[in-house]
Amino acid sequence: METAELTQEEQFQARIDADVRIEPKDWMPEAYRKTLIRQISQHAHSELVGMLPEGNWITRAPSLKRKSILLAKVQDEAGHGLYLYSAAETLGASRDQMLADLHSGKAKYSSIFNYPTLSWADMGTIGWLVDGAAILNQVPLCRTSYGPYARAMVRVCKEESFHQRQGFEIMQTLCEGAPAQKQMAQEALNRWWWPTLMMFGPKDADSPNTEQSMKWRIKRFTNDELRQKFVDMMVPQAEFLGLTVPDDKLKWNETKQGYDFGDVDWAEFWDVVKGNGPCSRERLQARVQAHEDGAWVREAALAHAEKRRQRAETVAA
Amino acid sequence: MQETHTIVVPDVSAEVRQQLLDYVLQLADTSLILAHRLSEWCGHGPILEQDLAMANISLDLLGEARSYYQYAAELEGRGRTEDDLAYLRSAVEYRNPLLVEQPNGDFAHTIVRQFLYDAFHYHLLLQLQAGPDQQLAAIAEKSVKEAAYHVKWSAEWIIRLGDGTNESRRRVEAAINALWRYSGELTTPSATEQALQQAGFVPDYAAIQGQIDEHVARVFAEATLPVPQGVFMQKGGKTGRHSEHLGYLLAELQYLQRTYPGLTW
Amino acid sequence: MSQKEWPLWEVFIRSKQGLDHKHVGSLHAADAEMAVQNARDVYTRRLEGVSIWVVESKHVHASNPDDAAAFYEPANDKIYRHPTFYTVPDSIKHM
Numbered sequence: 001m002e003t004a005e006l007t008q009e010e011q012f013q014a015r016i017d018a019d020v021r022i023e024p025k026d027w028m029p030e031a032y033r034k035t036l037i038r039q040i041s042q043h044a045h046s047e048l049v050g051m052l053p054e055g056n057w058i059t060r061a062p063s064l065k066r067k068s069i070l071l072a073k074v075q076d077e078a079g080h081g082l083y084l085y086s087a088a089e090t091l092g093a094s095r096d097q098m099l100a101d102l103h104s105g106k107a108k109y110s111s112i113f114n115y116p117t118l119s120w121a122d123m124g125t126i127g128w129l130v131d132g133a134a135i136l137n138q139v140p141l142c143r144t145s146y147g148p149y150a151r152a153m154v155r156v157c158k159e160e161s162f163h164q165r166q167g168f169e170i171m172q173t174l175c176e177g178a179p180a181q182k183q184m185a186q187e188a189l190n191r192w193w194w195p196t197l198m199m200f201g202p203k204d205a206d207s208p209n210t211e212q213s214m215k216w217r218i219k220r221f222t223n224d225e226l227r228q229k230f231v232d233m234m235v236p237q238a239e240f241l242g243l244t245v246p247d248d249k250l251k252w253n254e255t256k257q258g259y260d261f262g263d264v265d266w267a268e269f270w271d272v273v274k275g276n277g278p279c280s281r282e283r284l285q286a287r288v289q290a291h292e293d294g295a296w297v298r299e300a301a302l303a304h305a306e307k308r309r310q311r312a313e314t315v316a317a
Numbered sequence: 318m319q320e321t322h323t324i325v326v327p328d329v330s331a332e333v334r335q336q337l338l339d340y341v342l343q344l345a346d347t348s349l350i351l352a353h354r355l356s357e358w359c360g361h362g363p364i365l366e367q368d369l370a371m372a373n374i375s376l377d378l379l380g381e382a383r384s385y386y387q388y389a390a391e392l393e394g395r396g397r398t399e400d401d402l403a404y405l406r407s408a409v410e411y412r413n414p415l416l417v418e419q420p421n422g423d424f425a426h427t428i429v430r431q432f433l434y435d436a437f438h439y440h441l442l443l444q445l446q447a448g449p450d451q452q453l454a455a456i457a458e459k460s461v462k463e464a465a466y467h468v469k470w471s472a473e474w475i476i477r478l479g480d481g482t483n484e485s486r487r488r489v490e491a492a493i494n495a496l497w498r499y500s501g502e503l504t505t506p507s508a509t510e511q512a513l514q515q516a517g518f519v520p521d522y523a524a525i526q527g528q529i530d531e532h533v534a535r536v537f538a539e540a541t542l543p544v545p546q547g548v549f550m551q552k553g554g555k556t557g558r559h560s561e562h563l564g565y566l567l568a569e570l571q572y573l574q575r576t577y578p579g580l581t582w
Numbered sequence: 583m584s585q586k587e588w589p590l591w592e593v594f595i596r597s598k599q600g601l602d603h604k605h606v607g608s609l610h611a612a613d614a615e616m617a618v619q620n621a622r623d624v625y626t627r628r629l630e631g632v633s634i635w636v637v638e639s640k641h642v643h644a645s646n647p648d649d650a651a652a653f654y655e656p657a658n659d660k661i662y663r664h665p666t667f668y669t670v671p672d673s674i675k676h677m
Binding site: 048051052055058059060061062063064065066067068071072074075078079081082085120170173174177178180181286289290293294295296297298299300301303304307 | 349353356357359360361362363364365366367368369372373375376379380382383386399400403404423424476477478480481482484485488569570572573574577580581582
């Protein structure tokens with residue numbers, strides 16, 4: 001057999017090419033492990049920080065039904081963060097270390113959560129647009145090459161399906177409501193449209209990791225492919241709602257059977273990535289504080305568990 | 318999963334019906350206010366796993382509150398909805414006991430508030446589910462399973478904090494010191510409750526007091542915490558005399574409904 | 583102050599009576615009781631389960647992927663262990 005002559009790395013690539021999933025204890029190139037830990041933890045951090053902008057409206061939700069839905073949704077995000085941290089932990093990363101990297105600013109998370117939520121319509125927009133974009137990013141990840149990541153994403157996608165719908169429902173209710181509500185919806189779309197397009201990451205030409213990630217099948221579509229897909233999907237939905245997408249360059253292109261659209265403000269994109277988003281400091285500060293305020297709680301639980309273990313041993317002895 | 322049942326209103330005098338309405342609103346307000354407080358933790362819990370746990374408890378209580386409000390709306394019979402009752406009544410009209418409106422404070426305060434309420438709530442629901450009012454019995458039958466989990470969760474945390482580190486013990490003792498004085502109101506019947514106790518709709522609190530005390534004492538003993546004695550008990554929430562905290566909570570809760578009256582969300 | 587993390591636990595859920603417990607993921611908890619409760623709060627929010635097992639991750643002993651050939655390939659040629667290996671005359675029913 002020829003495989004005997006292949007290097008470990010070549011064998012690994014052959015398995016990836018044959019769409020065989022890689023599992024935790026399998027041999028993998030160090031760079032593959034590192035890329036995955038970076039990507040999965042970044043994804044987990046995004047879920048965790050992503051709880052904050054929506055959490056901002058749980059106490060002000062306008063009806064008991066909306067309050068329940070929003071709380072359940074933000075809770076799901078905590079769950080998704082947890083599934084993803086668990087997936088990264090199978091690669092030898094500890095959650096503590098990942099959180100430390102988040103808190104020190106070393107690890108990144110999705111920039112979208114560094115924008116403020118200013119009105120109730122933002123809850124609709126986040127569900128409809130932001131989760132819509134997230135789903136486009138995430139669905140291909142259900143087939144990503146690393147088994148635990150793919151399985152976590154299957155669970156995430158299954159649960160996410162209600163998130164986008166509840167967002168659209170909020171938008172629809174606002175758009176069919178009083179003029180003040182419709183205005184609220186349009187104003188929110190104006191603020192969130194461009195940041196949402198930024199969620200797909202830099203242009204392919206400026207995305208140095210894309211090629212290797214595609215080869216390892218960690219990533220299955222390029223940033224620009226997904227961005228195009230998103231615009232094509234969302235424009236008709238905005239039209240249905242009677243909302244105007246804030247882009248003068250937006251135009252249907254018959255030849256490519258897709259929309260042409262304006263260029264993202266890349267200077268703003270990089271500013272936010274560097275930590276200068278309108279709420280970057282507040283988001284990180286909130287996470288650090290929750291973690292620090294919780295330290296004594298986590299410690300007490302461990303101390304109590306240890307006391308119990310010792311008592312059980314004494315009884316047994 | 319939210320189901321719609323036909324709501325059965327008991328065949329009673331107008332006076333008892335009004336008392337029953339007040340009492341159901343008290344139950345509704347209590348669950349809503351505690352759910353609201355717990356929901357303030359969402360995204361800020363000490364560890365992800367506990368963030369999820371608190372959100373679950375909050376969601377249970379919200380669901381319970383909605384069932385009571387829907388029943389109250391039916392008892393009232395003036396075409397008001399659950400949201401009208403939750404979002405358009407002022408602080409003096411709210412009937413929740415003082416305990417549940419107290420601020421979250423640190424995790425120890427939240428746990429002590431929760432445990433003191435859970436112990437009462439669980440034993441109350443056990444009685445209500447066997448009571449004469451069909452609707453209350455149905456809500457209680459569903460909620461008692463949730464409350465059984467809540468009281469298990471909060472009791473275990475009381476034990477961990479009491480018998481954990483020096484710091485956790487100091488904090489949980491401070492929380493007990495701050496909140497114990499609100500526990501008495503739970504089982505001190507208001508005039509409405511007294512009337513309904515006589516009519517058989519509200520359980521005799523004296524009868525469940527022993528079970529609650531025993532439950533609390535058992536958990537505190539395991540937590541190596543002394544049960545406070547001879548503490549002066551505050552009351553007033555159940556008759557609309559609240560602490561100053563409730564006004565702010567409602568200002569936030571009711572903000573959109575008050576700013577844009579009469580709209581659908 | 584110790585900076586120790588709560589231990590990691592593997593979670594197994596029986597989705598309904600009659601089925602095996604299946605691995606669903608992991609979580610952190612200070613003790614076994616908390617691990618079961620956390621598993622309930624994290625992994626059964628949508629009626630996914632009727633029974634939960636938790637095992638502290640450090641107690642799981644796994645086979646080594648390098649042994650895969652020695653472990654699993656020998657079963658490859660034992661096709662006589664599968665019912666389809668055998669031909670049964672068409673006239674024979676219920677077999």
